[in-house]
Amino acid sequence: MGLNKEQIARRIAQELKDGFYVNLGIGIPTLVANYIPEGVDVVLQSENGLLGMGPFPFEGEEDADLINAGKQTITTIPGSAFFDSAMSFGMIRAGKVDLTVLGAMEVADNGDIANWKIPGKMVKGMGGAMDLVAAAKNIIVAMQHTNPKGESKLLPKCTLPITGIKCVRKVVTDLGVFDITDEGFKLLEYAPGVTVDEIKAKTAGRLVIADDVKEITV
Amino acid sequence: MKKVFAGADEAIHDIPSGATLMLGGFGLCGIPENCIAAIVKKGINNLTCISNNAGVDDFGIGLMLQQRQVKKMISSYVGENAEFERQMLSGELEVEMVPQGTLATRCMAAGYGMPAVFLLAGIGTEVAEGKEVRNFNGKDYLMEYAFDSDFAIVKAWKGDTQGNLIFNGTARNFSPLMAMAGKITIAEVEHLVPVGELDPNSIHVPGIYVHRIFEGKNYEKRIEQRTVRKKG
Numbered sequence: 001m002g003l004n005k006e007q008i009a010r011r012i013a014q015e016l017k018d019g020f021y022v023n024l025g026i027g028i029p030t031l032v033a034n035y036i037p038e039g040v041d042v043v044l045q046s047e048n049g050l051l052g053m054g055p056f057p058f059e060g061e062e063d064a065d066l067i068n069a070g071k072q073t074i075t076t077i078p079g080s081a082f083f084d085s086a087m088s089f090g091m092i093r094a095g096k097v098d099l100t101v102l103g104a105m106e107v108a109d110n111g112d113i114a115n116w117k118i119p120g121k122m123v124k125g126m127g128g129a130m131d132l133v134a135a136a137k138n139i140i141v142a143m144q145h146t147n148p149k150g151e152s153k154l155l156p157k158c159t160l161p162i163t164g165i166k167c168v169r170k171v172v173t174d175l176g177v178f179d180i181t182d183e184g185f186k187l188l189e190y191a192p193g194v195t196v197d198e199i200k201a202k203t204a205g206r207l208v209i210a211d212d213v214k215e216i217t218v
Numbered sequence: 219m220k221k222v223f224a225g226a227d228e229a230i231h232d233i234p235s236g237a238t239l240m241l242g243g244f245g246l247c248g249i250p251e252n253c254i255a256a257i258v259k260k261g262i263n264n265l266t267c268i269s270n271n272a273g274v275d276d277f278g279i280g281l282m283l284q285q286r287q288v289k290k291m292i293s294s295y296v297g298e299n300a301e302f303e304r305q306m307l308s309g310e311l312e313v314e315m316v317p318q319g320t321l322a323t324r325c326m327a328a329g330y331g332m333p334a335v336f337l338l339a340g341i342g343t344e345v346a347e348g349k350e351v352r353n354f355n356g357k358d359y360l361m362e363y364a365f366d367s368d369f370a371i372v373k374a375w376k377g378d379t380q381g382n383l384i385f386n387g388t389a390r391n392f393s394p395l396m397a398m399a400g401k402i403t404i405a406e407v408e409h410l411v412p413v414g415e416l417d418p419n420s421i422h423v424p425g426i427y428v429h430r431i432f433e434g435k436n437y438e439k440r441i442e443q444r445t446v447r448k449k450g
Binding site: 046048049050055056057058059060061062063064066067068070071072074076082083085086088089090092093112122123124125126127128129131134135161162163165 | 321339343390391394441442445446448
């Protein structure tokens with residue numbers, strides 16, 4: 001049981017507020033754009049140099065000079081702006097981007113994140129992840145709660161090489177929604193069909209349960 | 219002032235083996251296709267390439283890797299290239315991974331005449347190893363040096379005979395920063411126009427930074443991830 005990828009994206013979309021500038025990473029985070037709540041106006045930032053990212057183009061209207069950070073063809077919308085890579089990371093560094101959503105391999109209960117390198121495997125690089133996690137003021141991680149071996153990805157300490165320290169604010173997994181607090185992961189909401197005990201068993205890092213813990217509605 | 223060259227072969231004629239090159243582009247978007255082809259033809263090697271990505275197996279910097287022309291890559295992400303992976307794992311190719319914003323800002327610093335910048339990215343990670351840390355307002359920052367490059371090679375949408383450049387869409391990415399950073403900057407453009415034809419308000423890189431310019435030919439402008447939606 002638990003949430004599927006679309007539902008994780010849908011739950012994260014509930015965190016969007018009117019007027020937010022948002023950077024969405026590759027994978028589940030990209031899906032968040034499909035569930036922006038009605039009446040909430042957000043501007044999507046693509047770190048290769050675009051604010052105001054529109055939907056994928058219609059067939060035959062693709063433009064090689066217009067892609068997102070995942071190298072997919074995209075479109076502009078009214079109000080879009082292009083800029084160079086230094087300005088793009090400048091606005092991230094200066095705290096102008098309100099929310100960053102990205103995937104992770106591991107998150108520690110103090111907010112450390114690991115998502116760029118597995119020792120012994122081909123290193124593809126960190127891309128913009130280290131810049132984003134170092135500077136963004138509000139970071140939500142979207143990921144599966146456990147790895148394919150069934151081991152917790154919510155840990156007391158990251159075992160993989162770190163991408164950034166003490167930076168994650170919230171984690172949304174297939175099992176629940178967690179804030180990072182001084183006491184560790186704080187379970188705010190659990191997925192339909194998932195028990196708090198199951199979440200306790202599958203969370204290796206420090207875990208506290210919110211007094212008003214409730215079921216996720218998506 | 220003669221900046222206009224006949225083509226890529228002439229514009230890159232004096233790049234020696236062992237040079238450090240900056241190459242503009244994000245993925246395959248906005249890469250200097252004509253200059254890369256000319257470098258492959260010229261056969262120089264031992265190159266150090268500063269570029270966000272390393273192309274794919276049969277396009278972009280991937281073509282230079284196939285000919286074993288690259289000694290070292292300085293990039294933020296190199297995930298789309300099997301030959302790159304083979305050379306890296308066998309030790310033939312030296313690779314330095316730099317966070318993307320740090321890469322951009324180190325180019326920018328060079329173009330603005332700043333020897334170094336202080337950046338948050340990489341604090342507490344292996345990127346910080348061996349680097350000077352300075353604390354400002356209670357936060358630690360890494361000191362990152364401006365890049366030093368012999369040649370910057372970029373592709374723009376339009377340019378004029380004085381070297382003024384305008385980029386198109388997200389093909390801008392690293393190119394203006396690199397254009398400003400090169401000791402010698404070579405710009406290939408889709409449309410080369412007489413001086414006076416470009417609106418001064420629209421110029422992204424003023425010609426003072428550009429030493430050589432030519433109109434490129436036969437742009438393939440390959441799309442890496444063609445993604446579309448259905449009408450209706």
